[in-house]
Structures are given as C-alpha cells and as structure tokens.
Amino acid sequence: MNYRTQEEVDQWRQERDPIDRFRESLLAAGLIDLERYAALVESKVQLVQRAIEYAEASPWPDVASASSNVTELDPLLMGDVS
Amino acid sequence: MTVMTLSQAFCQGLGEEMRSDPSVIVLGTDLVDRGGNFAQIKGLGHEYPGRVLDTPISEAAMVAAGVGAALNGLRPVVDLNFIDFALGAMDEIINQAAKVRYMLGAQVPLVIRGTAGIALFAAQHNNSLESAFAHTPGLLVVMPATPADAKGLIKSAVRSNDPVVFLMHKRLTGLRGDVSEEDEPVPLGKARVCRPGRSVTVVSYGALVGNCMKVADQLIGEGIDVEVVDLRSLFPLDMETILESVERTRRLVVVSDEPRHGGLTSEIAATVQECAFDSLDRPVMRVGSLHTPIPHSPPLIDAVIPSDGQIERAIRQTLAGRESGI
Numbered sequence: 001m002n003y004r005t006q007e008e009v010d011q012w013r014q015e016r017d018p019i020d021r022f023r024e025s026l027l028a029a030g031l032i033d034l035e036r037y038a039a040l041v042e043s044k045v046q047l048v049q050r051a052i053e054y055a056e057a058s059p060w061p062d063v064a065s066a067s068s069n070v071t072e073l074d075p076l077l078m079g080d081v082s
Numbered sequence: 083m084t085v086m087t088l089s090q091a092f093c094q095g096l097g098e099e100m101r102s103d104p105s106v107i108v109l110g111t112d113l114v115d116r117g118g119n120f121a122q123i124k125g126l127g128h129e130y131p132g133r134v135l136d137t138p139i140s141e142a143a144m145v146a147a148g149v150g151a152a153l154n155g156l157r158p159v160v161d162l163n164f165i166d167f168a169l170g171a172m173d174e175i176i177n178q179a180a181k182v183r184y185m186l187g188a189q190v191p192l193v194i195r196g197t198a199g200i201a202l203f204a205a206q207h208n209n210s211l212e213s214a215f216a217h218t219p220g221l222l223v224v225m226p227a228t229p230a231d232a233k234g235l236i237k238s239a240v241r242s243n244d245p246v247v248f249l250m251h252k253r254l255t256g257l258r259g260d261v262s263e264e265d266e267p268v269p270l271g272k273a274r275v276c277r278p279g280r281s282v283t284v285v286s287y288g289a290l291v292g293n294c295m296k297v298a299d300q301l302i303g304e305g306i307d308v309e310v311v312d313l314r315s316l317f318p319l320d321m322e323t324i325l326e327s328v329e330r331t332r333r334l335v336v337v338s339d340e341p342r343h344g345g346l347t348s349e350i351a352a353t354v355q356e357c358a359f360d361s362l363d364r365p366v367m368r369v370g371s372l373h374t375p376i377p378h379s380p381p382l383i384d385a386v387i388p389s390d391g392q393i394e395r396a397i398r399q400t401l402a403g404r405e406s407g408i
Contacts, residue, residue, distance in 0.1 A: 003136065063385035067374040 083260040088229045089122045091261045092195075092250065095233035096123070096159065098265065099240040100130050103157060106240055108134045109144050110161030110195075119163050120197055120255045141167045145174035145194065152192040153182065157240055165196025165249060166209045179245040180220030189243040193236070198225065199251030199288050200339045200376055200387050208376035210340030213349075215247045216317040222270055223316040225249040227291035229259040231314055234268030242270060249316075251288040273320035275327065279309035282333040282400050285324055285350060287313040290337050290388065297393045308397060316346055324350065325358050332363040333400035339387050342370030363404070367396040 026032045032040075086094070100106045108123055113134050117124030127134040137144050141162055148160040162168050168175060175194060182190050200208050215223045222244055226232040232250065239246040276291065277298055284294045291312045298308035309327055313319065328334050334354055336347040347368040354366055369388045377383055 060381045061377075061379050063381055066377055066382040066385040067372045070374045 083262060085258055086229055086261050088226065088232045088250065088254045088257045088259075089120050089124075091229035091233040091259075092122050092236050093117075093124055093126065094261065095236040096240065097126055097129065099157075099237055100126065100133060103240070104133075105155060106133070106157045106159065107151065108159045108161060109137050109148055109151075110135075111137060111139055111163060113161060118161055120250070122195070122250065123161060141169075141171035142174050145171040145179065145192075148192050148194070149174060149179050149182065149190055152179075152190045152245075153188055157191045157193075159193040159195060159240065159248075162194060162196040164203075164207050165198040165211055165247075166207050168194065168196055168211060168247075169209070175215075175221070175245075175247075176218050180218050183244065184220060190245050191240075191243045192245040193239045193242075193248050194245065195248045195250070197252055197255070198249040199253060200371065200383070201252035202378075202380070202383070203252070204378035205375035210338075210345070210371070212247075212249055212316050213340060213345040216319075216346060216349075220245065221317065222246040223249065224270060224314060225251065225288045225316055226268075226314060227251075227254065227276075227286075227288055227312045229257060229261050231268050231274070231312075233261050234266055235270070235314065237265070237267035238270050241267065246270070249288070253289040254292075257292075268314065271315045271318040271320055273323040274312045274314055275309065275323065276312050277308065277310040279307040279331070281305075281307040281309075281331060281404075282335060282397055283309045283311060283324070283327040283331045284335045284337060284393070284397065285311045285313060285327075286337040287316060287346075288339070290339055290393075293388070293390050293393060294337055297390050297397065301394065301397065306397065306401065313346075319346075319350065319353075321350075321353055321357070324354065328354055328358050329361045332361055334362070334366045335369060335393070335396045335400055336366065337369040337388060337393055337396075339371050341373045342368055343373050345370060364400045364402065367399055369393055369396050 023037055112118060113123045114127030114136050123134060144160050148158040151158045179190050179192055182188055212223055212225060215221050222242060224235045224239060224246060226235050236248060239248050277295060286294045294310045298310055301308055309331055311324060311327055336350045338345060338347050347370050351366040351368055369392050372386045374386055376386060
C-alpha cells in the first residue's frame, strides 16, 4: 500500500463503510427495519451464490457465440471473411 | 549474457538509463513499493528515491504531467499499467504529446508504457490500441517480443526526443531469455529477422512472434522454410527489411492478435503490394483476431484470436501450387 496507511483503511472499514452508513441512514429514516434489512442482505447473498453455482455447473459457451452481439450487424459483414 | 524475464529486462534497461541520465523519471501507480503490476519497475523506486513517483489514479493527469515535465527538460516514463487506461488520457497523448513538436516546435521526450496484447482479463483490459497509436502522426510505437529487445528498446525509447508508446504483451511478462549486460540500445524503426528462411516471409510482433516461430519449426520438417520477421517497432515500420525478405521469398503472411480490420497487417499488406507487386507469387495473407471485443471465457478467447493452425493455413495458402522442394 502506497497511498493509505493500514490504520486509515481500517478506520474507513470500521467507521465509514458506505454500505453500513447506507443501512444506518435507511434505519434512521424509518424506511426499513433491521429484520427486513437482514433478510434482504441474505437473499442477495444467496442470489450471488446460486449464480456462481449455475455458472460453474454450466458447459463452456458455444464458440459460435464469440463474435455475436458486437453490433446489430451480422459478424460476417464486419470484415471477418476468412 | 544473463537469463531474465521480459519484465526484468525492461526494468534493467530503464534502471541503466536512470543511472546514466538524472533527467529520467517514472510516474504512475503502485510503482515505488510494489514495482508496478508486472514487476516492470521493481526496485527502482528505492534505488532512485524521488525519481519514481506514485501518482493519483488519473491517467490524464499522469500523461499531462509527463508532457509538462518533458517540455521542462526531464525524460519522463509514464507507466499506465494496462494500455487500456490510455483511453482516459487520449487528449493528452494524441492532442498534446503527439502535437507539441509540430505546433510549437518543442520536443517531448516522453515514454508511455502500457501492458498490451490479448490474454485473460476480458474486454476492457484487452483493447488492441497499437494501430490507433501507430496511425497518429507524432507518436512512435514499439512492442518487444524478447527480453533482449525489451531492454534495448526501452533504452532507445528513453533517449528518443519524441513520444514513444512502449507496449509490453501480457503473455510475455514472464518470458525468459538471454539479455546482454552491455549498453546495447535497439534502434527504433528496425525489424529483426529472427529466423531466416527461403520459402515464405511471416511478419509479426509481440507474443505472436513466438507462435510464428513454433509453426515455422513444425513446417521445416516438410521442407517449408519460413522466414520470421519481428517488427519490434510498429511506427516507424521497417519496410526495407520486409520488402527485402519478400523479394527473396515471393510470399508474405502478416500475423497479429489485433482485430484484422484496419490494422497494421493491412498496412503492411498494402505497402508490399504497392512496392513489390511483381515480386509476389501469391496474394499476401493476413491473420488477425475476429472483429469483436475480447471475451472473458477462455474457449471464446481461443475462438477469437489467431491459432497456430490459422497461421499454418495462411502459410500453406501462399505456397499453393508451388514446386516442391523450395
């Protein structure tokens, strides 16, 4: 680390983490309660976990898809004639 | 001779230039303690205190500071980490660094180093920008394929009075090879015939030179004697070496991992047909990547960039119909 000391990093993590602060501001404004917040976080953690499992269980992508979705044009019109 | 990696050779070359010329400085992120993302500056921060500067992450500011320092008598090397990050400094590179000599008559002895070429890291860290830089009047562009050339080219780049974009291929960071302890700058604009041959000329640069050498080693068993030319400098191009080779072999394949459309392979093919049309026995073949960003998935990367098989097929196409035993 060249730019910040470990103390500064720790201080931000412990006292100024933006996700923690966002939670505190939501709670303070009465927009959510702690139980609902915890349930939301847990559902997102599970969503990411399911996505990882799905990706790892999936076959490698079809190589024919490598040059699709670059533009609306057919890849053959973009100069790949070989 | 000492065996070292391409990154170590770059570092050694830059260190020697810093030792002999106190005006050489280095700017970029994660340099002083970490030595750069590819260990390309490792140790120099502590060896030359105050001359390797960790900057905030603003590529525009880094290059602008480099141009200013160059105009005021220093020889800065701006390390952009991945060359893709140059996209945040294009005005400073193309409209300032490349134009100052022409518009104001002052020289800009600036090196912009970036890691380039195609490997993992997906689309936004795998832009092939070499042709864009080579297309820009006022910039010199180099890309070594060996540790020895990394050392020799950074020496010449630092001594150049014009801005040089110094590209290091991701796949070559750890490539090992013999490097001389002597002060042997590699001249800018000079290609290297790394394998003489009689049957066909194959021109490439960066990591693809290694693929071309591998294919050449396989084809010699069939009596196909491939001459491999490593460009080393992408601007200026050493057309003299290429044309001399093509006039002997009468066949040319140009290989790159950038998208083929509008790139260096096209430039070389066009120039050769202009200057040596009557020497050619077959059409010039180009091998490049598909016209697509670089995917994240390894099998898709392999589908997009040139394979050894494609290089081999292109070589065979230039030899179609030839007498056997050439």
